[in-house]
Amino acid sequence: MAMFLTGLLLLVLAVPSDPNALPPGNGQAIVQQKCSTCHALKVVTGKKASRQQWSTIVDQMITRGADVPDDDIDTLVDYLSKNFAPAPAKAGAEKGQNRTGPVNVNTAPASELAAALDLTEQESMSIVSYREQNGNFKEWRDLTKVPGIDSKKIESNKDRLVF
């Protein structure tokens, strides 16, 4: 029984979606050792921030008492901004592909569709491959035929779609 329970525990600990699990890389050990003393690691892993913002956060944590040697700061900020970066859709939105302007669904690349229409990467890539196979979309209803698409997202943005 004890063996079984230990096995179960190991299994639970090994689940990759564990919010306290850190992706491997230079800096993993620093986060593990220095960033879990005051709050749960999921405070760190649940945050999405740019390099600039991580640099500010790390400075704040050091001010609060995090014991990170100066030599480790760059490695740490690199690690955090690489693994806990804002989602690409958001990066697109920051570049000016806003969520209120018109979107040409016959020419926009997948990344722009995702950012502009709040689609998943999967959904936006399906739109691109569907139009490559079936030709241009003519009206918003055509987009709801794309496999895997959430038609509510399309309908709620239908007035912004350009063909």
Ligand code: HEC
């Ligand atoms: C000396 C204590 C301490 C240590 C060590 C520490 N933090 Fe924090 N951290 C805090 C406090 C206090 C807060 C604010 C309260 C909270 O969110 O729990 C916080 C909040 C945060 C937040 C959320 C703030 C936001 O802007 O969303 C992040 C992210 C974070 N810490 C990252 C880190 C990282 C990365 C490290 C390791 C370099 C670290 N912390 C080490 C004390 C600490």
